[in-house]
Structures are given as C-alpha cells and as structure tokens.
Amino acid sequence: MIDIGVNLTNSRFAKDYDDVLKRAKLAGIQHLLITAPDLANTQQAIELCQNDSRFLSCTAGVHPHDADNVSQDYIALLSQLAQHSSVKAIGECGLDFNRNFSTPENQLAVFKAQLSLAAQLNKPLFLHQREAFDVWFECLTPYFDKIPAMVSHCFTGDKKQLMCCLDAGMYIGITGWLCDPRRGVELQELVKYIPLDRLLIETDAPYLTPKNIKPKPKSSRNEPCYLSYIVVKLAEKMRYSVDELIMQTTLNAQQVFNLKQLKGGEND
C-alpha cells in the first residue's frame, strides 16, 4: 500500500516519529508521500525523505490556508525546492473558502502561481478544495493538458463534482472521511463511480482518523498505519476485493508520482 497523503512534518508526530514510521511499515505501507503545507515544511519534508528515500517522498507547495503568509520571492524558492528528487508533486495547493484562513484573493493568486509552476516543471498536482469547487475547477481547466497528473486529494464533493474531476482526467484521493458514519454517507455512495485506475488512498494523518478502527484508538491522532481501514471500507462500498484495491492503488500511485523505482517486489 502507498499512503499518498501524510502530514508527517506536523508537530503531533515530533515525539514518536520513528515509531510512527515503524508502525506504518509493519502495517504494510511500502511508501508514503509527505504532504507539505508551506515552504518551511517542504524543506523539512525533503530532509526527512533524504534519511529514508526508499520509503518517503514528498510534495512541495503552499496550502490555501497559508496563502496570506508567503514571502515576496516564494515562487522562486518553491521552484528550487520542487526540483529536489524527493519532490513528486506540487501541493498541497488549491482553494478553501470554507474557513478562509487566508483571503480568497491571496488563495487565488498563490494557487494560480503554483499551477503555472507545476506546468513549467512538468510535475503532478496535489490538490485541495473546499467550498470552492467552481472557481477551483475554472483555474485548473487551462492546465488539463499541460500537467502530467492531477490528484483531487481528500475528495468530499458531490456526484456532479466527482464526474467533472473524472472527465477532466483527475485522480481521486480517498481518506478516512469515507469511514465516518455521518459525514461520509454521501462519499460511501459515490465511490462506486470511481474507476479503479483513478483511485488513490491516503490517511491525511494526523487528521481524519478512520471511525471504523476497532478497538477505537486511545489517541485521536491518525497515523499511516491505519490506511488499511480505508481500504476495507472502500472494498465494501466498491465491491472489489481488498487485494485488488491494494494492487491497483499502489500501481496508480507509482504512476502518478513517478515512483517507478519501487517496482519489482522490493521489500525492506
């Protein structure tokens, strides 16, 4: 299994980082992609990747929540960071009009600058969107044929939005949101429309702990070692076997993020 979204530089992993990775490996995770929300965390993520490059890759980008805080020269700096061999995508970037932690104007400017950078560097996009679908999709449209792959990370939209994303050729990232008996109901109905070759799995840890873990973990913190609970729920709702889902999502992640070096049954 490949977890395509872990916020591993989050301070909630600082204390037992090594154990988190150990548990992830024991749980069958063969690679994970660290999600970077800003430049400092991108730098930190690259350093983590360098210590364990077979197991870790990362994104490089600015989350819409951080759009108000960028420096004058952030795109030049981001461009430099993004060219490191551990960086497999630009992101997490996008629009979040749900909480507007940064102004919509700044979110748009920072998002568009990263789209242009991804096209220039020929890197995939790791995309965030909340309550901004139409504007977000409009920003992306000119880039559909200019960017190698787009991942709608932590998809939580409706059927119409899902179809728009699929028609545009996007990959769909499914998190533990799916396992929530209340918030996840709509998504549980929708996942059957996602073609297997467009599906990716992610914990988004430390957020979104799957609600189907038994017994319920003592800590509210999510970890990559819980990825299989998302797969089990997907298998139930998509009517594929767990093995089929693991095989195909692993292949998809390798293709999207250019992780080809993992092929050939490499194990630790």
Ligand SMILES: [Zn+2]
């Ligand atoms: Zn996100």
